[in-house]
Amino acid sequence: AQSVAQPEDQVNVAEGNPLTVKCTYSVSGNPYLFWYVQYPNRGLQFLLKYITGDNLVKGSYGFEAEFNKSQTSFHLKKPSALVSDSALYFCAVTLNTDKLIFGTGTRLQVFP
């Protein structure tokens, strides 16, 4: 069965510092991986995806994610956090359909 785990309920980081939001997955095969962001009172917004090829994927708002097959991870990163990055972040995985399996979400809090 496919699953995705986001081990941290909340991540706190100071503005200007690098941020990492962790995601690990479990699938039997080659996964498609996604990151979404949800701002307060909004729907989930697609940030980036990994399909194949380069393990470092760049997305919206300066975010990037690194696919690591040996560690079955797909951590979201940004070199310099902004207060406006504060939101709820979801990782998702699928094997071969558009039915995505979402993680439980990680709340990112960026302090001025």
Next chain:
Amino acid sequence: DAGVIQSPRHEVTEMGQEVTLRCKPISGHNSLFWYRQTMMRGLELLIYFNNNVPIDDSGMPEDRFSAKMPNASFSTLKIQPSEPRDSAVYFCASSIPIPGHYEQYFGPGTRLTVT
């Protein structure tokens, strides 16, 4: 494109009343998903359609919930009768079920409050 459109944005109703939530997917997207989000249970997939046909409704909580997709541009989620525990934000999302294009695009959600 206007994105996924949901209506109403907010709904307040009394227990026992029928509630109908509406969704218009992005034009050309063949898959449509209904989700529910609460603090307690997080994001839950209720049902999804492909080419207007329900593919997986295993997430529908109980018989009080029903969903239809009469055509490619419209879907409804109905709760009858509604209960206070149905209070949540309901999201609709759409996607193109082609390898490499599996990302879903979400609507703004309907915040349902059942008193």
